[in-house]
Amino acid sequence: MASMRDIKRRQTSVQSTGQITKAMKLVSTVKLQKARGRAENTKPYFDGMYSTVASILARSGNIKHRFLKADTENKKKAVIVITSNRGLAGGYNSNVVKLITNNPEFSKENTVIYTVGRKGQEALLRKGYTVAKDYSECVEEPIYSDAMEMSRDVLNAFAEGEIGEIYLAYTFFKNTVSHIPTIKKLLPVSVDEYELTEEEKKIPMNFEPDEEEVLDMIIPKYISSLIFGGLVEAVASENGARMQAMDSATSNAEDMIASLSLMYNRARQGSITQELTEIIAGANAI
Numbered sequence: 390m391a392s393m394r395d396i397k398r399r400q401t402s403v404q405s406t407g408q409i410t411k412a413m414k415l416v417s418t419v420k421l422q423k424a425r426g427r428a429e430n431t432k433p434y435f436d437g438m439y440s441t442v443a444s445i446l447a448r449s450g451n452i453k454h455r456f457l458k459a460d461t462e463n464k465k466k467a468v469i470v471i472t473s474n475r476g477l478a479g480g481y482n483s484n485v486v487k488l489i490t491n492n493p494e495f496s497k498e499n500t501v502i503y504t505v506g507r508k509g510q511e512a513l514l515r516k517g518y519t520v521a522k523d524y525s526e527c528v529e530e531p532i533y534s535d536a537m538e539m540s541r542d543v544l545n546a547f548a549e550g551e552i553g554e555i556y557l558a559y560t561f562f563k564n565t566v567s568h569i570p571t572i573k574k575l576l577p578v579s580v581d582e583y584e585l586t587e588e589e590k591k592i593p594m595n596f597e598p599d600e601e602e603v604l605d606m607i608i609p610k611y612i613s614s615l616i617f618g619g620l621v622e623a624v625a626s627e628n629g630a631r632m633q634a635m636d637s638a639t640s641n642a643e644d645m646i647a648s649l650s651l652m653y654n655r656a657r658q659g660s661i662t663q664e665l666t667e668i669i670a671g672a673n674a675i
Contacts, residue, residue, distance in 0.1 A: 400649040407642030414635035424625035435618035471559040472509030481630035482508040536617035559619035560626035568626035
């Protein structure tokens with residue numbers, strides 16, 4: 390059995406750690422409230438943007454456009470990976486990274502990574518992936534201009550033929566305790582899965598001035614909106630995951646303190662019993 394001094398030292402260490410995790414939980418809770426409100430407020434806009442653009446493209450027939458047609462010769466894939474700059478968030482970062490590393494479609498040879506968050510960047514570099522650009526400075530407080538910059542960079546690479554497909558990997562915020570790692574294809578835009586309603590089928594679709602110019606304007610805005618939506622969802626998911634992780638760590642610390650207190654009391658009782666036995670034995674000897 391460990392000595393009373395060792396038990397007391399460990400108990401003090403666990404108490405200190407428990408205070409830190411409790412403080413981090415409270416901070417994450419406050420941040421989560423703000424991030425969740427932002428995610429819930431912006432979600433209808435991005436859902437509406439997706440359904441509107443998908444509806445437009447689905448009713449436009451077989452339009453030939455560089456953003457709508459896959460380049461069968463270029464198998465290179467670009468993935469925008471959104472993680473966090475800090476750890477202590479349970480499996481939040483590793484779950485997003487696994488979307489890439491555990492998927493045979495995204496091999497090291499045919500995948501280029503655009504990272505948002507240093508944890509994802511470090512993990513993917515260790516796995517041997519190529520990181521084309523990092524945007525980790527915007528992950529704490531993302532704004533729409535950050536998404537526009539990412540969209541512009543990947544669209545330029547797509548237009549120049551450097552990549553043939555663009556994906557977004559992030560964590561979808563379902564609720565406070567449920568965060569779903571998600572990967573979404575951004576380009577080429579696919580509308581095969583979008584089913585038109587009877588009312589939508591009756592609406593004619595005309596482009597002014599022409600379809601090429603209209604799609605050149607709409608699709609980049611559409612891509613920027615999806616990226617920004619992913620950033621907002623990821624921030625809420627990160628704080629939710631960290632709050633849960635710190636709550637679990639605090640509970641574990643409290644359990645360890647209770648166990649160590651029991652061990653300390655037993656050791657103390659054993660020490661007192663031993664001293665009494667020695668005193669009685671000495672008195673009997675006299």
